[in-house]
Amino acid sequence: xxxxxxxxxxxxxxxxxxxxxxxxxxxxxxxxxxxxxxxxxxxxxxxxxxxxxxxxxxxxxxxxxxxxxxxxxxxxxxxxxxxxxxxxxxxxxxxxxxxxxxxxxxxxxx
Amino acid sequence: xxxxxxxxxxxxxxxxxxxxxxxxxxxxxxxxxxxxxxxxxxxxxxxxxxxxxxxxxxxxxxxxxxxxxxxxxxxxxxxxxxxxxxxxxxxxxxxxxxxxxxxxxxxxxxxxxxxxxxxxx
Numbered sequence: 251x252x253x254x255x256x257x258x259x260x261x262x263x264x265x266x267x268x269x270x271x272x273x274x275x276x277x278x279x280x281x282x283x284x285x286x287x288x289x290x291x292x293x294x295x296x297x298x299x300x301x302x303x304x305x306x307x308x309x310x311x312x313x314x315x316x317x318x319x320x321x322x323x324x325x326x327x328x329x330x331x332x333x334x335x336x337x338x339x340x341x342x343x344x345x346x347x348x349x350x351x352x353x354x355x356x357x358x359x360x
Numbered sequence: 361x362x363x364x365x366x367x368x369x370x371x372x373x374x375x376x377x378x379x380x381x382x383x384x385x386x387x388x389x390x391x392x393x394x395x396x397x398x399x400x401x402x403x404x405x406x407x408x409x410x411x412x413x414x415x416x417x418x419x420x421x422x423x424x425x426x427x428x429x430x431x432x433x434x435x436x437x438x439x440x441x442x443x444x445x446x447x448x449x450x451x452x453x454x455x456x457x458x459x460x461x462x463x464x465x466x467x468x469x470x471x472x473x474x475x476x477x478x479x480x481x
Contacts, residue, residue, distance in 0.1 A: 285467035287405075294471040295397075295405065295413055301465040336403055343465040347419045349395065349407035349468075 252276055254339055254352035262360040269326040271355045273339035278319045283342040286315055286324045287353075290335045297322060298337075326357075334359050362386040364394075364456050364472035370480045372446050377441035380475045382456030389437035390414035391457040395468060396430060396441045400452045410459060411439055446479045453477075 253276040265352035272322055273284070281302035287295040297306040302322055312327040326333055339352040367381040382394065389400045396408040409420040413432040420430070439456055454475050457468035 280462070282465045283467075285465065287468075289405075293473050295457075295468070296471070297467060297469050300460075300469075302469045304464060308467065324464075340467065344466075347410065348421065349410075351397075351405040351407065354404045 251348070252279060252341055252343060252350055254341060254350055255281055256337075256339060256352040256355045258355060259353070260358060263329055265329050265358045267301050267329050267335045269324075269333070269357055270327055271324040271326075271337055271357070273317075273322040273352050274343060275320045275322075279302070279322075279341045281318050283316075283344075284317070285340045286344075287336050287338045287340065288333075290339065295338065296343075322331055333357065351352070362458065362470045364470055365456060365458060366454075366472040366475045369478070371480070371481055374448055374479055376445055376479075377442070377444050378446055378477065379440050380454060380477065382439045382441075382472050384437045384439070384458065387458070390434050393461060394432065394439045395457050396428075396439075396460050397455045397457060398424075398469075399474075400453065401479075404478050405455075408454075410442070413437075413439060446477075448475045448479050450477060451479050466475040 257272045284302040286299040289295040301317045332356045336354045336356045338354045363385045365383045394423045395410040398406045406423040409430045411418045411430045413434045429442045456471040456472040460469045
């Protein structure tokens, strides 16, 4: 079973700053199967990034994903007020089918 | 427009049964897996299981196998999550989500609004 670890647990930043969020897997993950989600209070999660680096439909280009193997990164180039939220990474394993989420990183206003 | 609309909030007592629903629209319901995800109060996301409405092929997370039942009625484009005997620890928000499974990846692309289940005596 693959375990995902996200760091930091909380990231306190100001609007306009750059946010760098890390997701580390306990064993190598196919980049195709690594996704990132944003969740705001009282809302369902929203897909941001899939395939480690592809932005989902309608996601602003200030969001970018990178990485391979066991280390993946979500970068928000310049934080907008609406970006303060919790971010989860997720991986999919096919044998047997299983989805795993990381514990999340909360990005809050400094 | 792809939409997943979930049934409303529920308040139940321990030992009671419950079935919540997730109705898909705006796409071919039988052509995509649907997943269920639990979020306990103040906690993260946990995958529970998935179903392919086309043939009702179902897979469960080991953590939830035997604890819940996932089903679907493709004639009305609806997936279900049910419990036969609720426990207080089942109190959580439950989300359904469509799964896209292509060469570009496997992930949840559209989510329902969530169904809050509260179990309390």
